[in-house]
Amino acid sequence: MQRHGFLLLLCCAGASATLLASAGDATSQWYQSARERTALLREAGKAIFSDPAFSASGRQSCASCHDPAHRYNPPNALDVQMGGSGFRGQGLRAPPTLTYLNRVPPYDNHHHDSEDEADNSIDNGPTGGLTWDGRIDSGAQQASIPLTSPFEMGNSEAGVANAVRRSPHAATLRAALGDDALGTDSKAFAAVTRALGAFEEDYAEFSPYTSKYDAWLTGRARLSAQEQRGLELFNDEAKGNCAQCHLSRRGLDGTPPAFSDYGLIALAVPRNPAIARNRDPGFHDLGACGPERKDKAGQDEYCGLFRTPTLRNVGLRSTFFHNGKFHDLTEVIEFYVTRDITPERWYSRDARGQAIAYDDLPARYHGNINRDPPFEGQHPGAKARLDKDEIASIVAFLHTLDDGYLKDNPYRGTSPSASPSASSPVR
Ligand code: HEC
Numbered sequence: 238m239q240r241h242g243f244l245l246l247l248c249c250a251g252a253s254a255t256l257l258a259s260a261g262d263a264t265s266q267w268y269q270s271a272r273e274r275t276a277l278l279r280e281a282g283k284a285i286f287s288d289p290a291f292s293a294s295g296r297q298s299c300a301s302c303h304d305p306a307h308r309y310n311p312p313n314a315l316d317v318q319m320g321g322s323g324f325r326g327q328g329l330r331a332p333p334t335l336t337y338l339n340r341v342p343p344y345d346n347h348h349h350d351s352e353d354e355a356d357n358s359i360d361n362g363p364t365g366g367l368t369w370d371g372r373i374d375s376g377a378q379q380a381s382i383p384l385t386s387p388f389e390m391g392n393s394e395a396g397v398a399n400a401v402r403r404s405p406h407a408a409t410l411r412a413a414l415g416d417d418a419l420g421t422d423s424k425a426f427a428a429v430t431r432a433l434g435a436f437e438e439d440y441a442e443f444s445p446y447t448s449k450y451d452a453w454l455t456g457r458a459r460l461s462a463q464e465q466r467g468l469e470l471f472n473d474e475a476k477g478n479c480a481q482c483h484l485s486r487r488g489l490d491g492t493p494p495a496f497s498d499y500g501l502i503a504l505a506v507p508r509n510p511a512i513a514r515n516r517d518p519g520f521h522d523l524g525a526c527g528p529e530r531k532d533k534a535g536q537d538e539y540c541g542l543f544r545t546p547t548l549r550n551v552g553l554r555s556t557f558f559h560n561g562k563f564h565d566l567t568e569v570i571e572f573y574v575t576r577d578i579t580p581e582r583w584y585s586r587d588a589r590g591q592a593i594a595y596d597d598l599p600a601r602y603h604g605n606i607n608r609d610p611p612f613e614g615q616h617p618g619a620k621a622r623l624d625k626d627e628i629a630s631i632v633a634f635l636h637t638l639d640d641g642y643l644k645d646n647p648y649r650g651t652s653p654s655a656s657p658s659a660s661s662p663v664r
């Protein structure tokens with residue numbers, strides 16, 4: 238979307254240059270200065286990202302939950318992170334990686350794939366948007382949430398404005414956005430979120446495509462026998478069927494796989510009793526139908542749906558699923574293949590010792606739960622689609638998705654989505 242807008246601008250800039258040389262010069266100067274301002278904005282955003290002065294406690298930054306050293310995954314194995322002014326506020330969800338967010342399409346109730354990438358006649362249902370429930374559409378908009386959320390950085394607009402005016406980034410932001418950029422609290426707050434948004438659009442940093450799998454796809458590495466077997470099981474519709482949602486193949490136009498179709502799906506992940514808000518038996522995090530997301534409240538068909546995450550860099554996480562219930566990739570895959578075979582292993586029990594299947598989703602929403610393979614055909618007594626060795630192979634394969642195997646993006650120049658020039662300049 239953004240990249241199409243950018244290409245359009247480029248084409249028109251080219252056309253006007255041939256028509257009117259002076260206008261062409263003005264256009265190229267505009268581009269030069271826009272590029273410089275984007276670079277300044279990014280520089281400020283990068284510094285702010287790791288600067289705890291922007292939190293109410295003075296001890297937390299974006300990097301505390303999205304650690305650059307873990308490819309913007311959380312640096313620890315907590316189910317959900319602590320935050321807020323006294324570090325007493327507990328989050329509701331596990332922080333996702335911030336890598337590859339440029340591949341997330343804007344939220345759409347009825348998503349059709351792009352012509353270049355797949356069959357665009359199929360309605361894939363609710364898809365896209367940032368956060369686990371898809372309620373946000375841009376990185377800059379997203380940044381305002383953690384800055385002021387009582388269980389994240391716990392600050393106020395005025396607190397953020399004061400922090401930025403006092404900070405060494407103030408001069409950089411004024412150079413990027415104009416002398417008055419920090420004039421009022423709301424302008425200063427907007428400058429901070431814009432800078433963070435611009436930093437998140439630094440594709441060399443956030444969408445590097447330097448995993449072993451990318452090396453293999455472009456003929457630069459060989460997978461081990463176990464990794465290769467894991468990939469086959471991951472793709473095989475009768476076995477893992479993981480690639481149905483975590484896309485593993487390049488698009489028709491060469492776009493590298495994002496390992497997500499960004500669809501919103503109900504997997505019925507078990508309730509996590511370690512989350513304080515879950516002490517209230519009447520509270521449920523229902524994803525797309527609320528309570529964090531507001532626009533689908535009361536629309537039952539959206540209840541229990543969470544956005545499919547990318548699996549790129551998943552090996553650098555120690556916490557999995559929206560509620561951080563799992564801490565081990567082997568266990569995640571065991572859940573997929575035995576959710577409905579041994580529900581007593583996964584879900585809590587009632588007073589009579591019976592498993593309460595799908596214990597984090599009220600019964601009226603159970604019709605939303607996904608039953609495609611690997612769930613299809615599961616019932617107590619059925620045989621799991623993957624055995625222990627097969628699961629170990631898939632885990633080995635998942636580790637080929639961690640960035641850092643290659644030095645540089647091997648697709649550069651061969652695919653529009655992988656090419657870092659696709660970012661939008663500051664206007
Ligand atoms: C206390 C931990 C914490 C801090 C600090 C934090 N985040 Fe997050 N972040 C989260 C959680 C949890 C989510 C998922 C929220 C949800 O689904 O409702 C998230 C989601 C996001 C997303 C959407 C990712 C996606 O996959 O759609 C972005 C972008 C983001 N954070 C950026 C930031 C920025 C920028 C900062 C600093 C201003 C920041 N975060 C600070 C925990 C944190």
Ligand code: HEC
Nearest residue numbers: 477478479481482502504506543544545546557558559573
């Ligand atoms: C029908 C779509 C679908 C299929 C098939 C599927 N997944 Fe997922 N996957 C999801 C969704 C949706 C989530 C997030 C669910 C949640 O947190 O509530 C997820 C989450 C994950 C996570 C946790 C990632 C994180 O950052 O927390 C892993 C790991 C994972 N899937 C691996 C697999 C593997 C391996 C397979 C095949 C055995 C598979 N998935 C099959 C949709 C799917």
